[in-house]
Amino acid sequence: MTTSISQPLVLGIETSCDETGIGIVRGEELLVDAVASSVDEHARFGGVVPEVASRAHLEEMIPTLERAARDSGVALTDLDGIAVTSGPGLAGSLMVGVAAAKALALALGLPLYGVNHLASHVAVDIVEHGPLPEPTVAMLVSGGHSSLLLVPDVTHDIRSLGSTIDDAAGEAFDKVARVLGLGFPGGPHIDRAAQDGQITIDFPRGLSTRRDLERHRFDFSFSGLKTAVARWVESRRVAGADVPVADVAASFQEAVTDVLTRKAIDACREYDVAALQIGGGVAANSRLRAMAQERCDAAGIALRVPRRALCTDNGAMVASLGAQMMLKGRPASDLSLPADSSMPVTDVQSGLPVTVDHDHAH
Ligand code: KG4
Ligand code: ZN
Numbered sequence: 001m002t003t004s005i006s007q008p009l010v011l012g013i014e015t016s017c018d019e020t021g022i023g024i025v026r027g028e029e030l031l032v033d034a035v036a037s038s039v040d041e042h043a044r045f046g047g048v049v050p051e052v053a054s055r056a057h058l059e060e061m062i063p064t065l066e067r068a069a070r071d072s073g074v075a076l077t078d079l080d081g082i083a084v085t086s087g088p089g090l091a092g093s094l095m096v097g098v099a100a101a102k103a104l105a106l107a108l109g110l111p112l113y114g115v116n117h118l119a120s121h122v123a124v125d126i127v128e129h130g131p132l133p134e135p136t137v138a139m140l141v142s143g144g145h146s147s148l149l150l151v152p153d154v155t156h157d158i159r160s161l162g163s164t165i166d167d168a169a170g171e172a173f174d175k176v177a178r179v180l181g182l183g184f185p186g187g188p189h190i191d192r193a194a195q196d197g198q199i200t201i202d203f204p205r206g207l208s209t210r211r212d213l214e215r216h217r218f219d220f221s222f223s224g225l226k227t228a229v230a231r232w233v234e235s236r237r238v239a240g241a242d243v244p245v246a247d248v249a250a251s252f253q254e255a256v257t258d259v260l261t262r263k264a265i266d267a268c269r270e271y272d273v274a275a276l277q278i279g280g281g282v283a284a285n286s287r288l289r290a291m292a293q294e295r296c297d298a299a300g301i302a303l304r305v306p307r308r309a310l311c312t313d314n315g316a317m318v319a320s321l322g323a324q325m326m327l328k329g330r331p332a333s334d335l336s337l338p339a340d341s342s343m344p345v346t347d348v349q350s351g352l353p354v355t356v357d358h359d360h361a362h
Contacts, residue, residue: 008080008326011068011104012319015097016089016117017144018042018053020060022068023316024079025323030127032072033309033316036060043184047174048143054092061100068315079110081332083322086114086350087343089144094339102335111332113322114350116158116343117313118145121279123154123324124317128306133275136304137161139264141288142280142313143170143185146260147345148218148267151277155325156348161267162218163345165207169256169282172222176252179230180245190249191285197246203228203255208262218267225255250287257288261295268301277304283311325349 007027014021020036038056042048069076084101087094098114105112122138135152146164151157167175170187177186182193206221207213229252236243260282268276276296282288283305296303310316330349337351 005080005326008323009074009078010081010083010319010322010326011076011079012120012315012317012322013082013084013097013101014117014120014313014315014318015057015061015093016085016087017093017313018048018056019313020057020064021313021315021318022064023314023319024068024072024074025127025316025319027323027327028126028130030316030320031074032068033314034064034068034071035314036064039185046178046184048090050090050092053090054096057093057096061096065100076104076108079108081111081113081322081326082108083113083115083318083325085117085120085318086333086337087117087340089117089341091339091341094341098337098339106335111326112335112337113325113330114333114337115318115321115325116345116348116350118147118149118345119154119158119348120317120321122149122151122158122277123321124279124310124314125277125304125306126324127316127320128310129304132277133302135271135273136275136277137264137268137271137273138277138279139260140280141169141260141278141282143174144168145280146220146222148264149345150267150271150273154321154348155328155330158346158348160345162216162220162263164220164222165216166221166223167226169220169222169260170280172226172256173282175226176229179233180243180248182245185281187282187285190253191287193246194250194253194287197244197248197250199251199254200244200247201232201251203232203251205255205259208259218263220259220263222256225252253285253287257285257291260288261292264292265295265299265301268299274300275302275304279306279311281312284308
């Protein structure tokens, strides 16, 4: 089924990790972004527990859906389409969202779009800053991913320029926060602690030597940095000295944001792209936002970063990508679309009829 409507009213469902997100957009306008997070249930384990997340999605799906409809005043029968995160993410969690989306699409007789979580992080910026320049370079930095992408068309053509070879950027924030005795998830705690700190320690910049850059120009590595911070802190403790938490947080944060922004701008230059979009939970980081702005201004690159609530996982991002697919007349997914925990970033949509997408046949 191919549908092209001028202002499609689309409901998006996101359940790839620990947020149950239901968002509704009309074309490029955000109507509602309802999110229920199970993060507090995971905090005492220091990381997301998949079984706990799946159960929370089951419990929160209907109440979140009802809240989204109530707060937006949208009747489900007025919708033009349903979009859902098909992957990547936690298998059991994805299944809850995909099953709910299929049920809604079937009951309401609507086209269904199974979409990539990472592409959705890019597409959400459309409801914030309008149409995405084509092409755009996108940098996605979250708890599960750190990727640099070339995006000629967010609805069906995303190319990977590089990604992390070990920890994701958000994972590094979470692990370093743990070393410093801060809470989970670590990013916001480090962000806050760093506000009172000085950049006094020169922590290593991963994959940044000339030799590294030959093979890994647009790839990231944060595991060496994490270990360097842990060693530094440990050596202070062994010596019986105080650990200057704020300074360590500020210095660590500086090392991460320095590498991220440097490589992102280098990718824009290499591919002659004048727009950089940053998304994912780590894009909420205040130092990253400030440094990216400074460096983009200096390089003549237009920077697009959505507001913090739209950087972390939510349903609006999925709805936004679904609406773009409808606006561009992309075919709907088949109702048999999978929950694909390892969906590659280059597959923007799942459940596509094989014969339709000639130019992107695998
Ligand atoms: O995109 P997201 O909500 O979920 C995933 O798909 O992973 O990202 C969550 C990650 C966590 O690792 C969290 O520590 C990090 O984003 N994060 C931050 C900040 N807020 C969230 N990292 C740095 N600074 C922040 N302010
Ligand atoms: Zn995410």
